[in-house]
Amino acid sequence: MEKLALKGRSHWGSALRSPRLARGFGALVPVVVAWVILGFVPPALAGNADDSAAAQSFKSNCVVCHGADGTGTPTGKSLKAPDLHSDAVQKMTDQQIEDQIANGKNNMPPFKSTLSKDQIAALAAYVHSAFGKKK
Helix, strand or coil: CHHHHHHHCCHHHHHHCCHHHHHHHHHHHHHHHHHHHHCCCCHHHHHHHHHHHHHHHHHHHCHHHHCCCCCCCHHHHHCCCCCCCCHHHHCCCHHHHHHHHHHCECCECCCCCCCCHHHHHHHHHHHHHHHCCCC
16 A cells, blocks of 8 residues: 555655656647648647637728728718728628628629638628627
8 A cells, every 4th residue: 555655655746757758748849830831720629729810800801981980981981981880790690791791782793703601601700799789
């Protein structure tokens, strides 16, 4: 029984000081560096990646008219682009916003030939999350 108790020491303390275990953690460093270089995103962070991709897509395609803050640029206002904070926009479902992004409406051009369905869906969700009213 004395051998199992390790003379009053926790077996975890000695295991953490083990050179063999330290080498095991050292082997993870190149893997983590490779993930960072290759842009691997673990599934637990995928939601954040989607938000980031949607934000970038918004900046690339929508800011010209809707503005970075969603209230509209002078150009957008002259084209009657709606304020994305407005009740009219925020009451729309994701599907309604997706349809409008894909097919265009009034002066808004269609984006179905330049954005994938997934990108359009992410943009619709982004409109609600980024410009929805905080309650």
